[in-house]
Amino acid sequence: MSFFGKQQSTSSKSKAAIAARQVPWVEKYRPESLDDVSSQEHAVSVLRRSLTSSNLPHMLFYGPPGTGKTSTVLALARELYGPELIKSRVLELNASDERGIAIVREKVKNFARIAVSNPSAAAKKQYPCPPYKLIILDEADSMTQDAQSALRRTMETYSRITRFCLICNYVTRIIDPLASRCSKFRFKSLDSESAVTRLNSICEAEGMRCEDGVVNAVLVAADGDLRKAITLLQSAAKLHGTVSPLKSADADQMDIDSSVVTVSSIDEISGRVPPEVIKELVNACVHGTGAGFERLQQAVQDVVLDGWTASQLVVQLHDELVFSDDLTASQKNKIVAAVSETDKHLLDGANEHLSLLDLMSSVSRALVPAL
Incomplete structure (x- = not known):
C-alpha cells in the first residue's frame, strides 16, 4: 500500500516537472506582481497608488510590443482580486481576433452589465476586491471604428460596475472620444541594463551556458522586444540542449561545447543576416x-x-x-x-x-x- 502510494507521489512529481518544462518561458517568467515589472516606473507608481485606493479609472496602455503592457494589467488584476475572484471578475479579449462591433454588443456588453457578487471574508481580508469588474481588450488598435464607437457607450453606461483597460501598440488608431475617457499610460522600450539583468536571471534560473556576448546579441535581434528576446533564449536552449553545468568528477571528460549557446546560433535562430x-x-x-x-x-x-x-x-x-x-x-x-x-x-x-x-x-x- 505504501509502495504504491509512494510510486504515485513520485509519478505526480515527475509529471509536474515535465509540465513545468513545457511551459513557454514568456509565461513562466511573466511578472506576478507590479513589483516584478521592469523599466516602467511611472506607470507602476501610478497604478500602485490607484491600487491603494481601490479606485481604478478606465485605462489605456500603449507602446511598442514586448514592453510589459499585458503583463502589467494582469499583475494588477491579481493584486486586486486574488487567485479566486480573478476568474469571475476579469475578462480578457484579444481584439485582433474579434474586432467587429458584434464582439462589443455580445461578449463585452454581456459581461459588463452583470453586477458583481460579494467576495468571501477571507478574500476581502487579503485583497482589496473592489466592487467592479475589469475588462482587458488587448490589441485594441485592431478594432474597427464602429466597434470603438460602440465601446464608448458601453464604457459610459456600466462604469459603476465595470472598468476597462485598452492595450494597443499605436495610440493614434484609438478614436479620440474613446481615448479621452481613459487614463493613458505610455510603456517605453526596456533600457539595456534592465533587459540584460532580466535575461541573465532567466539564463541562471534555467542553467543555460552562454558564451560572452550572447545576451547582447539577443537584445539586438529582439530590437527592444523583451518577449521576443525571451523566446529566442528558449529556442537557443532547445537547439543546444543546455543543462546546468556538471559538477561530477567526470565532467572534464565530457564534450560540453555543443551545449554552449553561441552568438552565431542566436543570429541563425533570429533570422538575422550575417x-x-x-x-x-x-x-x-x-x-x-x-x-x-x-x-x-x-x-x-x-x-x-x-x-x-x-x-x-x-x-x-x-x-x-x-x-x-x-x-x-x-x-x-x-x-x-x-x-x-x-x-x-x-x-x-x-x-x-x-x-x-x-x-x-x-x-x-x-x-x-x-x-
Whole structure:
C-alpha cells in the first residue's frame, strides 16, 4: 500500500516537472506582481497608488510590443482580486481576433452589465476586491471604428460596475472620444541594463551556458522586444540542449561545447543576416553602376537564393548605411526614401527579388557620387 502510494507521489512529481518544462518561458517568467515589472516606473507608481485606493479609472496602455503592457494589467488584476475572484471578475479579449462591433454588443456588453457578487471574508481580508469588474481588450488598435464607437457607450453606461483597460501598440488608431475617457499610460522600450539583468536571471534560473556576448546579441535581434528576446533564449536552449553545468568528477571528460549557446546560433535562430553578407551587398552597390550592374544583380540573386528574408535585409541595410559616419546627410536622405518605398512595396506583397534589386540600384546611385 505504501509502495504504491509512494510510486504515485513520485509519478505526480515527475509529471509536474515535465509540465513545468513545457511551459513557454514568456509565461513562466511573466511578472506576478507590479513589483516584478521592469523599466516602467511611472506607470507602476501610478497604478500602485490607484491600487491603494481601490479606485481604478478606465485605462489605456500603449507602446511598442514586448514592453510589459499585458503583463502589467494582469499583475494588477491579481493584486486586486486574488487567485479566486480573478476568474469571475476579469475578462480578457484579444481584439485582433474579434474586432467587429458584434464582439462589443455580445461578449463585452454581456459581461459588463452583470453586477458583481460579494467576495468571501477571507478574500476581502487579503485583497482589496473592489466592487467592479475589469475588462482587458488587448490589441485594441485592431478594432474597427464602429466597434470603438460602440465601446464608448458601453464604457459610459456600466462604469459603476465595470472598468476597462485598452492595450494597443499605436495610440493614434484609438478614436479620440474613446481615448479621452481613459487614463493613458505610455510603456517605453526596456533600457539595456534592465533587459540584460532580466535575461541573465532567466539564463541562471534555467542553467543555460552562454558564451560572452550572447545576451547582447539577443537584445539586438529582439530590437527592444523583451518577449521576443525571451523566446529566442528558449529556442537557443532547445537547439543546444543546455543543462546546468556538471559538477561530477567526470565532467572534464565530457564534450560540453555543443551545449554552449553561441552568438552565431542566436543570429541563425533570429533570422538575422550575417554582417559579411550585408557588407558584400554594400560593396556591390558601390560598384553597381554601369558595367558593374552585373555584380550588383548577382549579389542580390545570391542573398535571395540563400533564403534571407527581404524585410530583414532591408532593416539591416538601413542600419548599416544610415548610422554610417562616412555618408552625407543628402545621401542618407535618398537611402531612407528608397528603403521606406521598398518596405511599403514588400508589405503590399511585391516580389522580393525585384524589390531588393530596385532598392540596391537606388542605394548604388546614392553612394556613387561620394566616390
